[in-house]
Amino acid sequence: MGILSGMANLGLGNLANADIYASAEKDKATEADDKVAVVLEKDLIYDKSVECPVCGAKFSTKIMKSGKAKLLHADQDLRPVYEGIDATKYDVLMCTSCGNTGLTRFFPMMTSVQCKLIKENISKGVRIPTFSGETYSYDDAMIQYQLALACAVVKRAKNSEKAYICLKSAWLLRGYAEYLEQGGEFEGNLAAKLKELKANEEEYLLNAYNGFLEARQGESFPMCGMDEITIDFLVAVLATRFKKFDVAGKLVASILTSPSANARTKEKARELKEEILAGLKKK
Numbered sequence: 001m002g003i004l005s006g007m008a009n010l011g012l013g014n015l016a017n018a019d020i021y022a023s024a025e026k027d028k029a030t031e032a033d034d035k036v037a038v039v040l041e042k043d044l045i046y047d048k049s050v051e052c053p054v055c056g057a058k059f060s061t062k063i064m065k066s067g068k069a070k071l072l073h074a075d076q077d078l079r080p081v082y083e084g085i086d087a088t089k090y091d092v093l094m095c096t097s098c099g100n101t102g103l104t105r106f107f108p109m110m111t112s113v114q115c116k117l118i119k120e121n122i123s124k125g126v127r128i129p130t131f132s133g134e135t136y137s138y139d140d141a142m143i144q145y146q147l148a149l150a151c152a153v154v155k156r157a158k159n160s161e162k163a164y165i166c167l168k169s170a171w172l173l174r175g176y177a178e179y180l181e182q183g184g185e186f187e188g189n190l191a192a193k194l195k196e197l198k199a200n201e202e203e204y205l206l207n208a209y210n211g212f213l214e215a216r217q218g219e220s221f222p223m224c225g226m227d228e229i230t231i232d233f234l235v236a237v238l239a240t241r242f243k244k245f246d247v248a249g250k251l252v253a254s255i256l257t258s259p260s261a262n263a264r265t266k267e268k269a270r271e272l273k274e275e276i277l278a279g280l281k282k283k
């Protein structure tokens with residue numbers, strides 16, 4: 001199993017065996033063709049009707065068409081990067097009647113106690129945002145992720161669910177910064193905005209790190225659709241980022257000696273080990 005093997009459980013089975021470090025070489029054929037079609041975000045999504053588990057209302061949401069977008073690569077912390085679309089923008093569902101919001105994979109899974117908590121602590125007070133564009137802007141998506149995190153806190157979701165929302169929020173902010181760096185539409189002080197996005201991404205990643213670290217102690221696997229090796233690798237990547245080299249080192253060592261980790265995962269773990277050693281030298 002590859003480090004993206006958990007993606008199958010995320011409804012992204014097309015990514016399960018994706019070559020996460022696919023080089024640009026494979027794209028040469030496409031580049032050689034002078035009639036390269038521009039992939040438009042609006043063509044990679046569709047409107048879907050979803051029923052809310054809290055209030056029972058049906059609402060329309062924008063969903064990414066599965067298997068249509070081309071995966072370009074994945075970041076070290078597993079963020080998938082597609083051609084023409086940021087998948088993270090379309091992985092959150094918000095009920096336009098009661099405000100109940102969550103990541104797609106967790107959205108239907110609500111206990112009656114959780115429904116009651118959402119009704120009392122979200123639905124009563126929330127001003128539900130509206131989105132009028134053909135696609136979701138990064139700001140549209142960010143509002144939904146913030147609401148999803150608020151709902152997760154209110155419904156006392158597991159640490160892993162909260163950590164996953166934080167991780168995906170960080171991915172979203174990274175995508176936003178990349179979009180702006182590539183000349184995306186923006187009015188105002190670009191340098192200040194990029195600085196803000198990067199600072200917020202770090203904060204979300206730190207929250208994801210702490211949440212997954214907690215979740216590893218008390219929850220069972222698979223977690224958020226990821227198996228133990230995938231979670232360990234992810235936590236090790238985040239630990240390295242935050243210079244928690246002792247934590248990262250232990251996780252990498254366990255991956256390297258694990259009989260269930262495949263060759264590619266071990267290779268990635270060895271690369272991470274080099275980063276940890278380099279980080280320790282700088283300390």
Ligand SMILES: [Zn+2]
Binds near residue numbers: 056096097098
């Ligand atoms: Zn609802």
